[in-house]
Amino acid sequence: MTFDQDIKKLITGNHQFKIKFFDSNNNIFNGLVEFGQKPKIMIITCSDSRIDPAMIFNCQLGELFVVRNIANLIPPYEDNDTYHGTSAALEFGTCFLDIKHIIILGHTQCGGIQSLIENTNQVLDKKNYSFVAKWMDLAKPAYDKVMAENSQATLEEKIILCEQLSLANSLKNLASFPWIQRHIVNHNLSLHAWYFDLATGIIHAHDQAINSWQAL
Numbered sequence: 001m002t003f004d005q006d007i008k009k010l011i012t013g014n015h016q017f018k019i020k021f022f023d024s025n026n027n028i029f030n031g032l033v034e035f036g037q038k039p040k041i042m043i044i045t046c047s048d049s050r051i052d053p054a055m056i057f058n059c060q061l062g063e064l065f066v067v068r069n070i071a072n073l074i075p076p077y078e079d080n081d082t083y084h085g086t087s088a089a090l091e092f093g094t095c096f097l098d099i100k101h102i103i104i105l106g107h108t109q110c111g112g113i114q115s116l117i118e119n120t121n122q123v124l125d126k127k128n129y130s131f132v133a134k135w136m137d138l139a140k141p142a143y144d145k146v147m148a149e150n151s152q153a154t155l156e157e158k159i160i161l162c163e164q165l166s167l168a169n170s171l172k173n174l175a176s177f178p179w180i181q182r183h184i185v186n187h188n189l190s191l192h193a194w195y196f197d198l199a200t201g202i203i204h205a206h207d208q209a210i211n212s213w214q215a216l
């Protein structure tokens, strides 16, 4: 097999991981293989390459059940016979792993939200790029609210507002799943919306009681 430089870098990285981390933490990995995964936390975050939940939260393998998608969006509960990737992960995490916290982790400079606000990006061209464009419809309520209530804000301010409002909207959609509601009541499941600042590394959490963002 021959590989280009990008793939060779990954292979070298894996060899280093094996020597420096895997081999010296055998007990952790043996436990994960023998007893399976038992994460308490589920994170839904963006596919953006600058976000890595395990790195951001200094977590080990087995601690986080993660699903990533464009702009960390949660669809509303829909009981129809089609393919629901994010909803399937939510169902598995909630009903089979019995996780105790679901965190929707958004971030600054989100390309998906930026495309919506700037409205110039060909990514949202539904004729040629139907999957991303359709998916980003999920952030439309946030977009509409920003445009209706903050039309005088700068472009940067609108993007931040839309990123944060979209998180609040996803939190609302998350609560629309019947088994999530059941687990909130019967299994102490908690839902959270957090916002990661790429420039500072600081995370803000949405405080629903006062509808504002607080640094953690």
Ligand SMILES: [Zn+2]
Binding pocket: 046, 047, 048, 070, 071, 072, 107, 109, 110, 111, 112
């Ligand atoms: Zn993003």
